[in-house]
Amino acid sequence: MIPKSLIGKTVLVVEDDPKILHLVKIYLSREGYEVSEAVNGWEAKDKIKQLDPCILILDLMLPGISGEEICRWVREELKSMMPIIMLTAKAAEKDRIQGFKLGADDYVVKPFSPAELMVRIEAVLRRTASRCGKLSFTGFTIKPAKGEAWINGEQLDLTHFEFKLLHTFMQHPDQVLSREQILTFIYKNNEKSVSDRTIDVHIKHLREKIKGKTPKDYIQTVRGMGYKFVG
Amino acid sequence: MKELIDNFKAMSGTIISVQHHRDEMLRDIAHELRTPLTNINGYLEALQNGVIDGDPELFGSLLEESHKITRMVELIIKAL
Numbered sequence: 017m018i019p020k021s022l023i024g025k026t027v028l029v030v031e032d033d034p035k036i037l038h039l040v041k042i043y044l045s046r047e048g049y050e051v052s053e054a055v056n057g058w059e060a061k062d063k064i065k066q067l068d069p070c071i072l073i074l075d076l077m078l079p080g081i082s083g084e085e086i087c088r089w090v091r092e093e094l095k096s097m098m099p100i101i102m103l104t105a106k107a108a109e110k111d112r113i114q115g116f117k118l119g120a121d122d123y124v125v126k127p128f129s130p131a132e133l134m135v136r137i138e139a140v141l142r143r144t145a146s147r148c149g150k151l152s153f154t155g156f157t158i159k160p161a162k163g164e165a166w167i168n169g170e171q172l173d174l175t176h177f178e179f180k181l182l183h184t185f186m187q188h189p190d191q192v193l194s195r196e197q198i199l200t201f202i203y204k205n206n207e208k209s210v211s212d213r214t215i216d217v218h219i220k221h222l223r224e225k226i227k228g229k230t231p232k233d234y235i236q237t238v239r240g241m242g243y244k245f246v247g
Numbered sequence: 248m249k250e251l252i253d254n255f256k257a258m259s260g261t262i263i264s265v266q267h268h269r270d271e272m273l274r275d276i277a278h279e280l281r282t283p284l285t286n287i288n289g290y291l292e293a294l295q296n297g298v299i300d301g302d303p304e305l306f307g308s309l310l311e312e313s314h315k316i317t318r319m320v321e322l323i324i325k326a327l
Contacts, residue, residue, distance in 0.1 A: 033282050033285075033286070035290075035312070036285055036286060036289070039289045039290060042299060105281035105282060105285075126281040126282065127281055127285040127287075127288045127289065128285065128289070129292055130289050130293060131296070
């Protein structure tokens with residue numbers, strides 16, 4: 017199974033063959049990634065700008081704008097080091113060399129093994145993980161570097177403590193966290209003494225803010241144990 | 248004699264262009280085969296490993312991919 021640190025990482029799959037796209041999405045979702053898709057070059061550019069994914073899986077022969085052009089655009093115009101894995105029927109050595117020269121991090125030739133693609137994605141993310149701290153679960157996204165949290169495109173207005181609380185939860189999806197654990201994550205050096213009651217109040221406020229944007233119950237109470245973030 | 252040499256040159260030129268054309272066609276075919284093969288291999292791998300469950304719809308969709316390959320093979324035969 018995928019290392020916990022990669023769960024919630026956002027992946028954009030750009031592929032015009034619907035069956036290949038569907039299969040790759042099945043594998044990615046099952047590993048815990050938050051998956052988005054684009055089926056042509058124009059949509060790919062829009063989604064890259066809009067979602068700023070942690071990694072891009074890019075077919076080369078696309079309707080509209082070619083994968084090569086998208087790769088060049090990401091590197092030269094967006095000046096982004098976003099990891100890119102090219103997934104393509106272009107198997108010749110010169111194509112592979114061209115792919116790496118354009119800035120690909122890996123190059124996978126069709127037909128490929130989906131299981132192998134998953135470990136290649138994992139390997140690329142391991143090497144580049146520090147570039148993307150963003151985590152996303154069913155439309156709920158946190159951007160630690162920018163200090164922002166978004167639900168379905170709407171930004172949440174959080175206090176510093178609520179933000180740290182949310183980040184802690186999203187780093188440990190589907191895990192029950194006790195109040196003590198939460199405090200250790202937020203104040204690593206015990207620099208502040210905060211009571212359990214205080215945590216509860218902050219969580220209550222955080223929940224109310226989330227509730228203002230979505231009916232989904234992301235932060236759940238586990239009786240006698242603590243809280244759990246459900247993605 | 249000069250006519251013979253010219254004819255020979257023209258002929259070898261034709262052969263080179265035919266060969267070039269054939270190489271290009273073979274490259275295109277190999278390339279076109281990769282998409283249906285990706286689907287057949289990929290979905291079979293997923294079925295084998297229990298990542299997905301098979302149903303008539305999926306089998307039909309894979310059959311469609313293998314028909315694509317069959318059609319390409321027929322095109323190659325015709326081109327020979």
